[in-house]
Amino acid sequence: MFRPLFVFIGTRYTRAKRRNHFVSFISLTSMIGLALGVVVMIVVLSVMNGFDHEMRTRVLGMVPHATIVGDQPITDWQSLAAKVQQNPKVEAVAPFTQMQGLLTHDGNVQKVLLNAIDPVQERKVSIIDHFMLEGQLDSLTPGSFGIIIGDKAAKALGVGVGDKLTFVAPEVSVTPAGMFPRMKRFTVQGIFHVGAGEIDGYLGLTNLQDLARMQRWKPDQVQGLRLKFGDLFEAPRGAWEIAQHLGDSYYARDWTRTHGNLYQAIRMEKAMIGLLLLLIVAVAAFNIISTLVMVVNDKKGDIAILRTLGATPGTIMAIFMVQGTVIGVVGTAIGAVVGILAALNVSSAISALEGLIGHKFLNADVYFIDYLPSQLQAQDVLMVCGAALVLSFLATLYPAWRAARTQPAQALRYE
Structure with a gap:
Protein backbone atom coordinates (compact mmCIF):
# COMPACT_ATOMS: atom_id res chain seq x y z
CA MET A 1 0.00 0.00 0.00
CA PHE A 2 1.39 3.39 -0.99
CA ARG A 3 2.21 5.80 1.81
CA PRO A 4 3.71 9.28 1.47
CA LEU A 5 7.37 9.52 2.45
CA PHE A 6 6.75 11.67 5.51
CA VAL A 7 4.12 9.23 6.83
CA PHE A 8 6.43 6.24 6.27
CA ILE A 9 9.42 7.82 8.03
CA GLY A 10 7.36 9.42 10.80
CA THR A 11 5.66 6.14 11.76
CA ARG A 12 8.98 4.29 11.46
CA TYR A 13 10.60 6.74 13.88
CA THR A 14 7.74 6.04 16.30
CA ARG A 15 8.25 2.26 16.13
CA ALA A 16 12.03 2.12 15.91
CA LYS A 17 14.27 1.53 18.94
CA ARG A 18 16.27 4.68 19.56
CA ARG A 19 19.87 4.88 20.58
CA ASN A 20 18.85 7.34 23.27
CA HIS A 21 16.67 5.29 25.64
CA PHE A 22 15.86 8.39 27.68
CA VAL A 23 14.05 9.84 24.66
CA SER A 24 12.05 6.63 24.35
CA PHE A 25 11.16 6.82 28.04
CA ILE A 26 9.97 10.44 27.71
CA SER A 27 7.89 9.50 24.67
CA LEU A 28 6.27 6.63 26.60
CA THR A 29 5.51 8.84 29.61
CA SER A 30 3.97 11.47 27.33
CA MET A 31 1.69 8.82 25.87
CA ILE A 32 0.76 7.44 29.30
CA GLY A 33 0.19 10.93 30.72
CA LEU A 34 -2.12 11.81 27.86
CA ALA A 35 -4.02 8.54 28.29
CA LEU A 36 -4.44 9.12 32.04
CA GLY A 37 -5.66 12.66 31.45
CA VAL A 38 -8.27 11.42 28.99
CA VAL A 39 -9.36 8.65 31.40
CA VAL A 40 -9.79 11.02 34.33
CA MET A 41 -11.67 13.56 32.25
CA ILE A 42 -14.11 11.00 30.83
CA VAL A 43 -14.78 9.45 34.25
CA VAL A 44 -15.28 12.76 36.07
CA LEU A 45 -17.57 14.18 33.37
CA SER A 46 -19.58 10.94 33.45
CA VAL A 47 -19.97 11.23 37.23
CA MET A 48 -21.08 14.86 36.91
CA ASN A 49 -23.56 13.77 34.23
CA GLY A 50 -24.80 11.15 36.67
CA PHE A 51 -25.39 13.75 39.37
CA ASP A 52 -27.21 15.91 36.84
CA HIS A 53 -29.38 12.97 35.71
CA GLU A 54 -30.21 11.84 39.25
CA MET A 55 -31.09 15.40 40.19
CA ARG A 56 -33.55 15.56 37.30
CA THR A 57 -35.09 12.11 37.62
CA ARG A 58 -35.02 11.30 41.32
CA VAL A 59 -35.10 14.56 43.27
CA LEU A 60 -37.08 16.60 40.74
CA GLY A 61 -39.26 13.55 40.10
CA MET A 62 -40.33 13.66 43.75
CA VAL A 63 -40.61 17.39 44.36
CA ARG A 257 -36.86 28.30 44.24
CA THR A 258 -36.48 25.07 46.24
CA HIS A 259 -33.73 23.14 44.42
CA GLY A 260 -32.53 25.55 41.73
CA ASN A 261 -29.32 26.53 43.54
CA LEU A 262 -28.30 22.89 43.87
CA TYR A 263 -28.96 22.18 40.20
CA GLN A 264 -27.07 25.27 39.05
CA ALA A 265 -24.18 24.33 41.34
CA ILE A 266 -23.94 20.91 39.65
CA ARG A 267 -23.91 22.47 36.19
CA MET A 268 -21.29 25.05 37.17
CA GLU A 269 -19.11 22.41 38.86
CA LYS A 270 -19.22 20.27 35.73
CA ALA A 271 -18.05 23.19 33.61
CA MET A 272 -15.28 24.23 36.02
CA ILE A 273 -14.03 20.70 36.67
CA GLY A 274 -14.07 20.01 32.93
CA LEU A 275 -11.93 23.10 32.34
CA LEU A 276 -9.44 22.13 35.05
CA LEU A 277 -9.14 18.58 33.75
CA LEU A 278 -8.66 19.91 30.24
CA LEU A 279 -5.60 21.76 31.54
CA ILE A 280 -4.28 18.42 32.82
CA VAL A 281 -4.76 16.95 29.35
CA ALA A 282 -3.02 20.00 27.90
CA VAL A 283 0.00 19.49 30.18
CA ALA A 284 0.22 15.85 29.11
CA ALA A 285 -0.16 16.80 25.45
CA PHE A 286 2.52 19.45 25.59
CA ASN A 287 4.96 16.91 27.00
CA ILE A 288 5.09 15.84 23.37
CA ILE A 289 7.02 19.07 22.73
CA SER A 290 9.91 18.00 24.94
CA THR A 291 9.80 14.51 23.44
CA LEU A 292 10.02 15.79 19.87
CA VAL A 293 12.67 18.37 20.69
CA MET A 294 14.91 15.59 22.00
CA VAL A 295 14.06 13.40 19.01
CA VAL A 296 15.00 16.23 16.65
CA ASN A 297 18.36 16.65 18.40
CA ASP A 298 18.88 12.88 18.27
CA LYS A 299 18.04 12.69 14.56
CA LYS A 300 19.95 15.70 13.24
CA GLY A 301 22.19 13.46 11.18
CA ASP A 302 19.20 11.69 9.62
CA ILE A 303 17.57 15.02 8.88
CA ALA A 304 20.71 16.30 7.15
CA ILE A 305 20.96 13.16 4.99
CA LEU A 306 17.29 13.44 4.00
CA ARG A 307 17.85 17.08 3.06
CA THR A 308 20.87 16.20 0.88
CA LEU A 309 18.75 13.52 -0.82
CA GLY A 310 16.20 16.17 -1.81
CA ALA A 311 13.70 16.25 1.06
CA THR A 312 12.13 19.70 1.42
CA PRO A 313 11.75 21.54 4.75
CA GLY A 314 8.01 20.86 4.48
CA THR A 315 8.66 17.11 4.28
CA ILE A 316 10.95 17.20 7.30
CA MET A 317 8.37 19.16 9.23
CA ALA A 318 5.63 16.70 8.24
CA ILE A 319 7.75 13.73 9.40
CA PHE A 320 7.95 14.97 12.98
CA MET A 321 4.36 16.18 12.98
CA VAL A 322 3.33 12.63 12.05
CA GLN A 323 5.49 11.19 14.82
CA GLY A 324 4.01 13.50 17.48
CA THR A 325 0.50 12.99 16.19
CA VAL A 326 0.91 9.20 16.38
CA ILE A 327 1.89 9.53 20.05
CA GLY A 328 -1.22 11.69 20.63
CA VAL A 329 -3.54 9.33 18.74
CA VAL A 330 -2.31 6.21 20.55
CA GLY A 331 -2.45 7.90 23.95
CA THR A 332 -5.91 9.29 23.28
CA ALA A 333 -7.21 5.94 21.98
CA ILE A 334 -5.92 4.06 25.03
CA GLY A 335 -7.35 6.72 27.33
CA ALA A 336 -10.73 6.65 25.59
CA VAL A 337 -11.07 2.86 25.85
CA VAL A 338 -10.00 2.73 29.50
CA GLY A 339 -12.07 5.82 30.35
CA ILE A 340 -15.24 4.37 28.82
CA LEU A 341 -14.80 1.09 30.70
CA ALA A 342 -14.09 2.96 33.94
CA ALA A 343 -17.09 5.29 33.53
CA LEU A 344 -19.42 2.34 32.90
CA ASN A 345 -18.25 0.51 36.03
CA VAL A 346 -17.32 3.27 38.48
CA SER A 347 -20.68 3.14 40.32
CA SER A 348 -20.50 -0.59 41.00
CA ALA A 349 -16.79 -0.35 41.85
CA ILE A 350 -17.36 2.38 44.43
CA SER A 351 -20.34 0.48 45.85
CA ALA A 352 -18.20 -2.67 46.21
CA LEU A 353 -15.42 -0.66 47.85
CA GLU A 354 -17.90 0.88 50.32
CA GLY A 355 -19.13 -2.60 51.22
CA LEU A 356 -15.57 -3.83 51.63
CA ILE A 357 -14.37 -1.09 53.96
CA GLY A 358 -17.75 -0.43 55.59
CA HIS A 359 -17.73 3.30 54.94
CA LYS A 360 -20.04 5.49 52.82
CA PHE A 361 -18.21 8.04 50.69
CA LEU A 362 -21.38 10.06 50.03
CA ASN A 363 -23.45 10.92 53.08
CA ALA A 364 -27.09 11.74 52.34
CA ASP A 365 -26.98 14.33 55.13
CA VAL A 366 -24.44 16.30 53.10
CA TYR A 367 -25.18 15.35 49.48
CA PHE A 368 -28.60 15.03 47.89
CA ILE A 369 -27.95 11.34 47.09
CA ASP A 370 -26.07 8.62 48.96
CA TYR A 371 -24.38 6.83 46.05
CA LEU A 372 -22.04 7.72 43.18
CA PRO A 373 -23.91 7.90 39.87
CA SER A 374 -22.35 7.78 36.43
CA GLN A 375 -23.82 8.45 33.01
CA LEU A 376 -21.54 8.15 30.00
CA GLN A 377 -22.43 10.48 27.14
CA ALA A 378 -21.02 10.12 23.65
CA GLN A 379 -20.60 13.87 23.15
CA ASP A 380 -18.35 14.07 26.22
CA VAL A 381 -16.12 11.27 24.93
CA LEU A 382 -15.90 12.91 21.52
CA MET A 383 -15.18 16.32 23.06
CA VAL A 384 -12.40 14.96 25.30
CA CYS A 385 -10.79 12.92 22.53
CA GLY A 386 -11.08 15.80 20.07
CA ALA A 387 -9.48 18.23 22.53
CA ALA A 388 -6.65 15.79 23.27
CA LEU A 389 -5.96 15.23 19.56
CA VAL A 390 -6.01 18.94 18.76
CA LEU A 391 -3.65 19.75 21.64
CA SER A 392 -1.36 16.89 20.62
CA PHE A 393 -1.24 18.18 17.06
CA LEU A 394 -0.51 21.73 18.17
CA ALA A 395 2.30 20.43 20.37
CA THR A 396 4.07 19.03 17.31
CA LEU A 397 4.29 22.31 15.40
CA TYR A 398 7.25 23.97 17.13
CA PRO A 399 9.59 20.92 17.25
CA ALA A 400 8.72 20.06 13.64
CA TRP A 401 9.46 23.64 12.59
CA ARG A 402 12.81 23.45 14.41
CA ALA A 403 13.61 20.22 12.55
CA ALA A 404 12.75 21.83 9.20
CA ARG A 405 15.28 24.61 9.88
CA THR A 406 18.17 22.18 10.37
CA GLN A 407 21.08 23.01 8.06
CA PRO A 408 22.64 19.85 6.49
CA ALA A 409 26.23 21.18 6.45
CA GLN A 410 26.14 22.23 10.05
CA ALA A 411 24.48 19.00 11.18
CA LEU A 412 27.00 16.78 9.36
CA ARG A 413 30.11 18.74 10.41
CA TYR A 414 30.88 16.50 13.37
CA GLU A 415 29.36 13.25 12.05
Missing part, protein backbone atom coordinates in the same frame (compact mmCIF):
# COMPACT_ATOMS: atom_id res chain seq x y z
CA PRO A 64 -43.11 19.47 42.34
CA HIS A 65 -42.01 21.07 39.08
CA ALA A 66 -44.36 23.85 40.13
CA THR A 67 -47.32 24.47 42.42
CA ILE A 68 -50.38 26.70 42.23
CA VAL A 69 -51.65 27.75 45.64
CA GLY A 70 -54.65 29.89 46.54
CA ASP A 71 -55.09 32.47 49.28
CA GLN A 72 -57.86 30.28 50.72
CA PRO A 73 -58.41 26.51 50.68
CA ILE A 74 -59.50 25.38 47.20
CA THR A 75 -62.86 23.61 47.20
CA ASP A 76 -63.42 22.68 43.57
CA TRP A 77 -59.90 21.66 42.63
CA GLN A 78 -61.10 19.55 39.66
CA SER A 79 -62.36 22.58 37.73
CA LEU A 80 -59.21 24.51 38.60
CA ALA A 81 -57.11 21.59 37.36
CA ALA A 82 -59.05 21.57 34.09
CA LYS A 83 -58.17 25.26 33.57
CA VAL A 84 -54.52 24.63 34.37
CA GLN A 85 -54.28 21.72 31.93
CA GLN A 86 -55.38 23.97 29.09
CA ASN A 87 -51.76 25.12 29.06
CA PRO A 88 -50.00 22.85 26.52
CA LYS A 89 -46.79 22.77 28.58
CA VAL A 90 -48.52 21.02 31.51
CA GLU A 91 -48.52 17.22 31.37
CA ALA A 92 -50.37 16.40 34.60
CA VAL A 93 -51.95 17.99 37.67
CA ALA A 94 -52.56 16.61 41.17
CA PRO A 95 -53.99 18.16 44.37
CA PHE A 96 -51.96 18.47 47.56
CA THR A 97 -52.02 19.89 51.07
CA GLN A 98 -48.95 20.36 53.25
CA MET A 99 -48.35 20.77 56.96
CA GLN A 100 -45.10 20.88 58.87
CA GLY A 101 -44.74 19.28 62.25
CA LEU A 102 -43.05 16.60 64.32
CA LEU A 103 -43.36 12.82 64.35
CA THR A 104 -42.83 11.10 67.70
CA HIS A 105 -42.56 7.46 68.68
CA ASP A 106 -41.30 5.95 71.90
CA GLY A 107 -39.40 9.10 72.85
CA ASN A 108 -37.87 9.62 69.39
CA VAL A 109 -38.69 12.84 67.54
CA GLN A 110 -38.28 13.64 63.84
CA LYS A 111 -39.33 16.77 61.96
CA VAL A 112 -41.53 16.14 58.93
CA LEU A 113 -43.23 17.87 56.04
CA LEU A 114 -46.55 16.07 55.81
CA ASN A 115 -47.72 16.03 52.22
CA ALA A 116 -51.35 15.02 51.76
CA ILE A 117 -52.09 13.46 48.37
CA ASP A 118 -54.65 11.60 46.30
CA PRO A 119 -52.82 8.32 45.49
CA VAL A 120 -54.45 8.01 42.05
CA GLN A 121 -53.61 11.56 40.97
CA GLU A 122 -50.17 11.58 42.63
CA ARG A 123 -48.87 8.88 40.29
CA LYS A 124 -49.32 11.28 37.38
CA VAL A 125 -46.88 13.85 38.79
CA SER A 126 -44.54 11.81 41.03
CA ILE A 127 -42.33 8.72 40.75
CA ILE A 128 -42.78 7.70 44.41
CA ASP A 129 -44.10 4.25 43.36
CA HIS A 130 -40.64 3.40 41.98
CA PHE A 131 -39.02 3.74 45.40
CA MET A 132 -41.39 1.91 47.74
CA LEU A 133 -39.52 -0.56 49.95
CA GLU A 134 -42.59 -1.70 51.89
CA GLY A 135 -46.31 -1.04 51.51
CA GLN A 136 -48.22 0.62 48.68
CA LEU A 137 -49.39 4.13 47.89
CA ASP A 138 -53.00 2.89 47.58
CA SER A 139 -53.04 2.06 51.29
CA LEU A 140 -53.53 5.79 52.02
CA THR A 141 -57.33 5.54 52.05
CA PRO A 142 -59.60 8.26 53.51
CA GLY A 143 -60.19 7.81 57.23
CA SER A 144 -57.33 5.37 57.74
CA PHE A 145 -54.93 8.06 58.95
CA GLY A 146 -52.08 6.16 57.37
CA ILE A 147 -48.67 7.62 56.65
CA ILE A 148 -45.80 6.68 54.34
CA ILE A 149 -42.33 7.85 55.40
CA GLY A 150 -38.77 7.49 54.17
CA ASP A 151 -36.45 4.77 55.45
CA LYS A 152 -34.21 7.35 57.11
CA ALA A 153 -37.12 8.75 59.13
CA ALA A 154 -38.31 5.23 59.96
CA LYS A 155 -34.85 4.36 61.28
CA ALA A 156 -34.66 7.55 63.36
CA LEU A 157 -38.07 6.86 64.89
CA GLY A 158 -37.57 3.12 65.22
CA VAL A 159 -40.80 2.21 63.43
CA GLY A 160 -41.87 -0.21 60.70
CA VAL A 161 -44.99 -0.87 58.68
CA GLY A 162 -47.99 -1.27 61.00
CA ASP A 163 -46.51 0.73 63.89
CA LYS A 164 -48.26 3.76 65.37
CA LEU A 165 -46.68 7.18 65.66
CA THR A 166 -47.90 10.62 66.65
CA PHE A 167 -47.92 13.74 64.49
CA VAL A 168 -47.63 16.99 66.46
CA ALA A 169 -48.81 20.05 64.53
CA PRO A 170 -47.25 23.49 65.21
CA GLU A 171 -50.61 24.78 66.51
CA VAL A 172 -52.43 24.61 69.78
CA SER A 173 -56.03 23.83 70.66
CA VAL A 174 -57.71 25.97 73.32
CA THR A 175 -59.80 23.97 75.80
CA PRO A 176 -61.32 24.77 79.21
CA ALA A 177 -58.34 22.95 80.71
CA GLY A 178 -55.85 25.14 78.86
CA MET A 179 -53.92 25.10 75.59
CA PHE A 180 -52.72 21.81 74.21
CA PRO A 181 -50.77 20.98 71.03
CA ARG A 182 -52.75 19.45 68.21
CA MET A 183 -51.78 15.80 67.85
CA LYS A 184 -52.98 12.88 65.79
CA ARG A 185 -52.08 9.20 65.76
CA PHE A 186 -51.00 7.79 62.38
CA THR A 187 -50.29 4.24 61.28
CA VAL A 188 -47.20 3.58 59.17
CA GLN A 189 -48.52 2.13 55.90
CA GLY A 190 -45.33 2.14 53.86
CA ILE A 191 -41.63 3.02 53.70
CA PHE A 192 -39.77 4.42 50.68
CA HIS A 193 -36.12 5.01 49.78
CA VAL A 194 -35.24 7.62 47.18
CA GLY A 195 -31.57 7.94 48.11
CA ALA A 196 -31.86 11.67 48.86
CA GLY A 197 -31.43 12.45 52.54
CA GLU A 198 -33.72 15.48 52.43
CA ILE A 199 -36.60 13.39 51.07
CA ASP A 200 -35.97 10.11 52.90
CA GLY A 201 -35.66 11.86 56.24
CA TYR A 202 -38.21 14.65 56.25
CA LEU A 203 -41.06 13.83 53.84
CA GLY A 204 -44.26 12.05 54.89
CA LEU A 205 -47.27 11.18 52.75
CA THR A 206 -50.86 10.87 53.92
CA ASN A 207 -54.36 11.10 52.47
CA LEU A 208 -55.87 14.44 51.45
CA GLN A 209 -59.10 14.01 53.41
CA ASP A 210 -57.29 12.98 56.59
CA LEU A 211 -55.12 16.10 56.64
CA ALA A 212 -58.14 18.25 55.73
CA ARG A 213 -59.88 16.97 58.87
CA MET A 214 -56.81 17.86 60.95
CA GLN A 215 -56.92 21.40 59.58
CA ARG A 216 -60.69 21.58 60.13
CA TRP A 217 -61.39 21.96 56.41
CA LYS A 218 -64.06 20.32 54.34
CA PRO A 219 -63.02 16.85 53.07
CA ASP A 220 -62.78 18.04 49.45
CA GLN A 221 -60.72 21.15 50.19
CA VAL A 222 -57.03 21.27 49.24
CA GLN A 223 -54.18 23.74 49.59
CA GLY A 224 -53.16 23.80 45.93
CA LEU A 225 -52.23 21.93 42.79
CA ARG A 226 -48.98 20.26 41.88
CA LEU A 227 -47.96 20.64 38.22
CA LYS A 228 -45.78 18.41 36.07
CA PHE A 229 -44.29 19.94 32.92
CA GLY A 230 -43.03 18.11 29.87
CA ASP A 231 -39.82 20.14 30.13
CA LEU A 232 -38.96 21.05 33.71
CA PHE A 233 -37.09 24.14 32.47
CA GLU A 234 -40.44 25.46 31.21
CA ALA A 235 -41.81 25.33 34.77
CA PRO A 236 -40.74 28.80 36.03
CA ARG A 237 -42.27 30.77 33.17
CA GLY A 238 -45.16 28.36 32.60
CA ALA A 239 -46.27 28.41 36.24
CA TRP A 240 -46.08 32.22 36.32
CA GLU A 241 -48.24 32.46 33.18
CA ILE A 242 -50.83 30.07 34.65
CA ALA A 243 -51.02 32.01 37.92
CA GLN A 244 -51.47 35.28 36.01
CA HIS A 245 -54.28 33.72 33.98
CA LEU A 246 -56.08 32.41 37.09
CA GLY A 247 -56.13 35.79 38.87
CA ASP A 248 -54.69 37.57 41.87
CA SER A 249 -55.99 35.00 44.38
CA TYR A 250 -53.48 32.40 43.14
CA TYR A 251 -49.70 32.39 43.13
CA ALA A 252 -47.11 30.03 41.69
CA ARG A 253 -43.91 28.51 42.97
CA ASP A 254 -41.49 26.38 40.95
CA TRP A 255 -38.60 24.01 41.58
CA THR A 256 -35.94 26.66 40.93
